[in-house]
Amino acid sequence: MQWDPERDTIYALSSGGLPSGVAVVRLSGPRVRFVVETLCGAVPEARRTSLRRLRDPVDGSVLDEALVIVFEGPASFTGEDAAEFHLHGGRAVVAAVLRVLETFDGVAAAEPGAFARRAFEAGRLDLTEVEGLGDLVQAETEAQRRQALRQMGGELGALYDHWRATLVRCRAMIEAELDFADEDDVPGTVSDSIWDDVIRIRDEITNHLEDNRRGERLRSGLQVVLLGPPNAGKSSLMNALAQRDVAIVTEEAGTTRDLIEVHLDLAGFPVTLVDTAGLRGEGAGRVEREGIRRALERAKTADLVLWLQDAREPTRSDVPVALGQQGVWRIATKWDLYDGSARTDEIPSSVEVIGGLDGLLDELGRFASETIGHAEAPVLTRARHREGLRRCLDGLGRSLEGEARGLELRAEDLRLATDGLSRIVGKTDVEDLLDVIFRDFCIGK
Ligand SMILES: Nc1nc2c(c(=O)[nH]1)N(C=O)[C@@H](CNc1ccc(C(=O)N[C@@H](CCC(=O)O)C(=O)O)cc1)CN2
Ligand SMILES: Nc1nc2c(ncn2[C@@H]2O[C@H](COP(=O)(O)OP(=O)(O)OP(=O)(O)O)[C@@H](O)[C@H]2O)c(=O)[nH]1
Numbered sequence: 001m002q003w004d005p006e007r008d009t010i011y012a013l014s015s016g017g018l019p020s021g022v023a024v025v026r027l028s029g030p031r032v033r034f035v036v037e038t039l040c041g042a043v044p045e046a047r048r049t050s051l052r053r054l055r056d057p058v059d060g061s062v063l064d065e066a067l068v069i070v071f072e073g074p075a076s077f078t079g080e081d082a083a084e085f086h087l088h089g090g091r092a093v094v095a096a097v098l099r100v101l102e103t104f105d106g107v108a109a110a111e112p113g114a115f116a117r118r119a120f121e122a123g124r125l126d127l128t129e130v131e132g133l134g135d136l137v138q139a140e141t142e143a144q145r146r147q148a149l150r151q152m153g154g155e156l157g158a159l160y161d162h163w164r165a166t167l168v169r170c171r172a173m174i175e176a177e178l179d180f181a182d183e184d185d186v187p188g189t190v191s192d193s194i195w196d197d198v199i200r201i202r203d204e205i206t207n208h209l210e211d212n213r214r215g216e217r218l219r220s221g222l223q224v225v226l227l228g229p230p231n232a233g234k235s236s237l238m239n240a241l242a243q244r245d246v247a248i249v250t251e252e253a254g255t256t257r258d259l260i261e262v263h264l265d266l267a268g269f270p271v272t273l274v275d276t277a278g279l280r281g282e283g284a285g286r287v288e289r290e291g292i293r294r295a296l297e298r299a300k301t302a303d304l305v306l307w308l309q310d311a312r313e314p315t316r317s318d319v320p321v322a323l324g325q326q327g328v329w330r331i332a333t334k335w336d337l338y339d340g341s342a343r344t345d346e347i348p349s350s351v352e353v354i355g356g357l358d359g360l361l362d363e364l365g366r367f368a369s370e371t372i373g374h375a376e377a378p379v380l381t382r383a384r385h386r387e388g389l390r391r392c393l394d395g396l397g398r399s400l401e402g403e404a405r406g407l408e409l410r411a412e413d414l415r416l417a418t419d420g421l422s423r424i425v426g427k428t429d430v431e432d433l434l435d436v437i438f439r440d441f442c443i444g445k
Contacts, residue, residue, distance in 0.1 A: 006106075007029055007030060008029060008106060008107065008108045009027060009028065009029025009030060009031040009032055009035065009104075009106055009107045009108070010027070010028055010029055010107075010108060010109070010110035010111075010114050010115070010118075011025060011026065011027045011028075011098070011101045011107060011108075011109060011110060012025070012026055012109060012110040012114070012115070012443050012444035013025055013094055013098065013443070013444055014026040014084075014115075014444030014445070015089070015444070018089055018090070018091045018094055019089050019090050019091055020089035021089050022086050022087065022088070022089050023086075023087045023088070023089035023090075023093070023094050024084055024085070024086050024087075025084065025085045025087060025094070025097055025098070025101070026082065026083070026084050026115065026444060027082060027083045027084070027085075027101070027107075028076070028077075028078040028080050028081070028082040028083075028110075028115055028118060029080055029081065029106075029107075030080070030081065030106075031104065031105075031106050031107055032070070032080070032081040032082060032083050033070070033081055034104075035083070035101065035104055035107060036068065036070055036083050038057050038104075039054045039055060039057070039063075039085075039100070040052040040053070040054060040055075040068060041053075041055070043070055044068055044069075044070055045070075046070050046071060046072045047069065047070070047071060047072075047075075048069070049067050049068075049069055049086075050067070050068050050069070051065065051066070051067055051068075052065070052066060052067075052068045053065050054066050054068075054085065054087075054097065056096075056100055057100065057103075063093070063096045063097055063100065064085075064087050064088055064093050064096070064097065065088075066085045066086055066087045066088075067084075067085075067086035068083065068084070068085055068086075069083065069084045069086075070082075070083045071083065071084075074122065077115065077119055077124075078115055078118040078119050078122060078124075079118065079119060079121075079122025079123070079124050080118060080122070085097060110443060110444065111438075111443070112438065112442060112443045112445070113134070113438030113442075113445055114438075114443075115444070115445055116130050116133055116134070116438065116445055117130075117438050120426065126154070126157045126161075126425040126426050126427070127157075127424065127425055127426030128151055128154075128156045128157040128160070128385075128424065128425055129151065129152050129153075129154050129157055130426075130438075131151060131381070131382065132148050132149070132150070132151030132152030132153070132156075133148075133152045133445070134445070135147070135148035135151065135152075135219060135381065136148035136149060136152055137442060137445060140221075140263060140265065140270055141265045141268050141269060141270045142265075142268035143218055143268045143269050143270070143372065143373070143374075144218060144219065144270055147215065147218050147219065147379070147381065150378060151378070151381060155378040156378040156379075156380065156381075156385075157425050158378075159208075159377075159378055160421045160424050160425050161421075161425060163201050163204070163205065163392075163421055164418055164421040164422060164425070164427075166197055166201060167197075167198070167201065167396075167414055167417055167418045167421070168418055169194075170191075170194040170197055170198060170414060171411050171414045171415060171418070173191045173193070173194050174191045174194070174407050174410065174411040174414070175411060176191075177191045177407065178407055178408060178411070191407065195400065198396055198399060198400060198414070199400065201396065202393060202396040202397065202400070205389055205392060205393055205396070206393065208377070208379075208380070208389065209380075209386065209389055209390075209393075211375075211379050211380070212371070214371065214372050214375060214379050215372075215375070215379030215380050215381040215382075216380070216381055216382060216383065216386075217303065217371060217372045218269070218270070218372040218381070219381045219382070220270075220272075221263065221270035221271060221272045222269065222270065222271045222272065222303045222304065222367075222368055222371060222372065223272050223274065223298075223301065223302045223303050223304075224271055224272065224273050224274065224302060224303065224304045224305075224306060224364070225274045225276060225295070225298055225299045225302040225304075225305050225306070226238060226273065226274065226275050226276060226305075226306050226308060227276055227279060227295060227296075227299055227305055227306070227307050227308070228278065228279065228306075228307055228308035228309055228331075228333075229278050229279055229280060229309065229310075229316070230253030230254050230255075230277075230278030230279075230280050231251070231252075231253045231278065231310070232278065232308040232309050232310055232333055233308055233310065233333035233334055233349075233351065234247075234256065234275050234276065234278065234308050235247035235248060235249045235255065235256050235260075235275055236249050236333075236351045237306075237308065237331075237333065237349065237351060237357075238260065238262065238273055238275040239351075240351040240357060241262075241264060241273060241357065241361075242262040242264065242273070246260055246262050246275075247260045247275045253278060253280070254277070254278060254280075254285075254288050256275055256276065256277050256278065256291070257277050257287050257288060257290075257291040258277070258291055258294065259274050259275070259276055259291075259294055259295065259298055260274070260275040261273065261274050261275075266361070266364055266365055266368050267365045267368070267369070269365070269368035269369065269372060269373070271364070271368060274298055274302070276291070276292075276294070276295030276298065276299070277291030277292050277294070277295050278292075279292055279295065279296075280292075302326055303326055303371065304326055304327055304328075304329065304367060305326060305327070305328045305329070306328075306329050306331050307328050307329065307330050307331065308331045308333050309330065309331070309332060309333065310332075310333055310334050311332035311333060311334055311335050311337070311338035311340070311346075311348065312334065312337060312338050312340075315330070315343060315346070327367075329347060329363070330345060330346045330347065331346070331347050331348075331349050331360060332346045332347065332348045332349065333349050333350070334350060334352075335348040335349055335350040335353075335356060336350040336352045336353045336356065347359055347360050347363060384424070385424055388420045388421060388423045388424035389420065389421075389424070390420070391416070391417070391419070391420030391423070392417045392418070392419075392420030392421050393417075393420075394416070394417070394420075395413045395414060395415075395416035395417025395418075395419075395420065396413070396414070396417045398410075398413040398416075399411075399413035399414050399417065
């Protein structure tokens with residue numbers, strides 16, 4: 001497929017917003033050499049950075065003076081012939097080059113993720129590696145970057161491939177026994193030896209799934225929701241942690257109506273902090289009541305709820321308990337105004353004194369590190385992986401369900417189990433999956 005001469009050659013601006021110091025326009029496909037030759041006059045030596053004048057083929061005028069790199073397939077990112085123009089990053093420069101590229105027959109602007117998709121189709125990346133690449137571009141914190149890099153490097157894919165290969169071998173043993181069952185000199189127990197392997201893989205996958213959703217949480221960030229009565233200091237805490245004014249702070253109760261989110265980098269861990277409308281039953285208008293409904297709804301799916309209350313007020317016992325499985329921490333706010341002593345199971349905080357949030361930040365950092373911190377083994381990072389692994393476990397479970405079902409059916413169960421793993425790495429018919437995965441990519445990736 002990669003050498004289909006009919007296939008479009010794609011191009012895109014692969015670097016970020018303009019203007020910029022340098023802008024990289026990337027090309028991939030069968031017409032790359034022709035395009036480069038037309039713009040540069042000749043095709044520069046492959047994989048060498050060459051300074052060239054790019055000329056408009058219509059009138060010969062100079063478009064830019066650029067660094068040009070040509071990659072000869074299959075030794076390129078996509079596996080096809082590819083090229084890069086490193087242009088001066090002005091809007092008009094980039095616009096002029098893109099306008100000229102568009103005029104070539106068989107050359108078209110790339111869809112999001114099109115380059116990565118070609119790399120996948122050329123067999124250069126499996127689907128977990130593609131996802132790792134996508135996550136790497138999206139990573140906002142150190143821990144996310146490290147996890148993405150590991151997945152892009154193929155660790156997760158290798159784990160699934162290893163299980164898959166073992167199961168394929170197990171199935172082959174059964175098929176062999178079925179084929180030779182009629183022959184007297186083949187003992188009917190060749191396949192008996194495989195069930196230990198099947199049990200071991202079932203246990204390993206079960207373990208792998210019991211990860212407290214660590215990888216998924218690291219990928220999407222820990223969700224921490226601030227709840228509490230009006231005026232407790234939720235918005236002030238949010239602004240202090242975000243180190244900018246994201247939420248409006250007033251002395252008036254009921255200032256925050258809708259959910260406000262910020263992304264924080266907490267010692268390398270991603271945290272999404274959500275400020276909510278103060279919870280009060282009476283005196284709340286329609287808009288505020290809707291705000292409260294949304295606050296509770298959001299808290300239900302949070303990883304952690306911070307229940308804020310003015311330290312000077314008596315501890316309230318009506319912390320919404322019917323939230324979910326997650327922890328609720330009590331935060332005693334405005335500690336600078338309070339002259340009593342600390343109550344147990346409360347974390348004091350103040351946005352008015354230096355170091356007034358240190359205790360809370362320490363606890364949050366520890367929580368993040370425990371929930372999504374370093375993992376020895378590669379971890380799954382998406383619900384899609386979970387789904388494939390569950391499929392696999394279903395098949396394994398059934399195949400182990402006793403000999404009464406017969407070897408043929410048990411082999412079919414193993415096939416379904418293997419198929420669950422194949423879907424994750426993309427080594428089966430997964431057309432239906434591809435659009436979903438590549439759609440979230442940037443253009444130019
Ligand atoms: N300018 C530029 N920077 C970039 C990329 C790019 O495409 N262009 N990348 C893109 O995302 C990343 C690097 N990834 C790449 C992966 C493989 C190949 C490649 O040409 N592979 C060949 C040759 C390998 C070699 O030189 O030893 C191959 O694997 O056969 C290039 C880039 C990050 N930086
Ligand atoms: N002294 C002191 N005042 C604080 C502190 N935190 C908040 N305040 C004050 O308390 C008042 C209410 O703070 P907000 O952050 O708006 O409270 P809120 O919980 O978001 O209020 P609603 O939006 O009504 O739910 C403001 O006047 C803040 O300046 C603190 O740590 N120390």
